[in-house]
Amino acid sequence: MDNFKFDEATQKELATFLEREQAQARINATVHTLTSMCWDKCVTGTPGSRFARGEEGCLLNCVDRFLDTSLFIIKTIEGQRSQLQS
Amino acid sequence: MDNFKFDEATQKELATFLEREQAQARINATVHTLTSMCWDKCVTGTPGSRFARGEEGCLLNCVDRFLDTSLFIIKTIEGQRSQLQS
């Protein structure tokens, strides 16, 4: 079994498949984290038969503003580093 | 050392032992999670020389109601899935 080898084409296909699946697993994990965090931030009342006014908009904006915050922080840090180096 | 092999009976015994120990480790982990969560829900005051009225009952019920919630959620999801399939 240890000596069995796939041919090169199959090995590449397998690697691509596994990479794509791992990317999907990472995306799933991020969606779970974002849902948990945005739920705590946006859904403050007792759950009703639909989202309250404001809750739905908050949830829709929460993801994009969180990612904007991430980009803002990275840009700020890079700006400071380039200032320090010049 | 790599070529050393236990006989079949010993191997089975070992597997059973390890399985039981892993089950114990999982139970321990769940008890830690439940204690942390129920503590935050039930023990709201400054700790006294015994639990306040209500805190002890809350702690005792917390585990069973959490597991009931889990069963309720699984049943609801299965109910929806069987409705969709019929």
Added chain:
Amino acid sequence: MDNFKFDEATQKELATFLEREQAQARINATVHTLTSMCWDKCVTGTPGSRFARGEEGCLLNCVDRFLDTSLFIIKTIEGQRSQLQS
């Protein structure tokens, strides 16, 4: 590759290096956990251009009191155990 072996002196040096790096990784992880926990405890207002009065002192004391709490708990448990054994 599997049969390649470093000489004993190099092996020891490598082990020491890896141990030191793992210790550094553990220290980093603890500093992240402490910062997160002390930030939540001490920084309660909107962030200003410097820490508010009280926030800085709280942060400085937070680490030492957390570690004191840890020592206090271990001492108390050990005290109880030695009482039970005598």
Added chain:
Amino acid sequence: GVRSEIALASAQELINKTNEKCFAKCVTKPGSALSSSEETCLSRCLERYMEAFNMISKTYTARLSREREQRQLAQI
């Protein structure tokens, strides 16, 4: 297969999270049994959490593909 294992792990995680969030929201003082109002709250909470998960999943994947396009445009 790998694919179904990932989907299963994600469904399991969704159930665990729903359980945690809806128990926190709907069962504030655990009694000797789940009351009918707690059960109503739980089934609504379950629907809302699943809805939130689907909304956020769409928003996030839309953002990812928008950013991928921008990077590709930037390379031209």
Added chain:
Amino acid sequence: GVRSEIALASAQELINKTNEKCFAKCVTKPGSALSSSEETCLSRCLERYMEAFNMISKTYTARLSREREQRQLAQI
């Protein structure tokens, strides 16, 4: 042995959790040393957390064995 490693890991986790919960509850404004009232609070909190852990451990294992019995009855 495996058994004592598991017990040790669990005891270590119990100490870590107690530390986290009781520091949060008893040391709300960290000063230059632990005050005597903070220490009183910590030792009571420690006792209560251990008590809660033992109560919940019993309740959970009782529930597990009840459910195991029900499954075995269902198989008859």
Added chain:
Amino acid sequence: GVRSEIALASAQELINKTNEKCFAKCVTKPGSALSSSEETCLSRCLERYMEAFNMISKTYTARLSREREQRQLAQI
């Protein structure tokens, strides 16, 4: 090398934590874009979180070396 991987992981973790804490503090009601007051809050929050991290890193390593000395004194 191992060393730079550890430093990189720690920097990544610092960015993640800052992101989580400052989003929680500064973006309380997510709107259709980050407002200028939210951005001001975020850049101050970022500075303060880094400052807190550095303070706590120093305090913690100072404590560790103090305790190491005490243990060595105790062994004499």
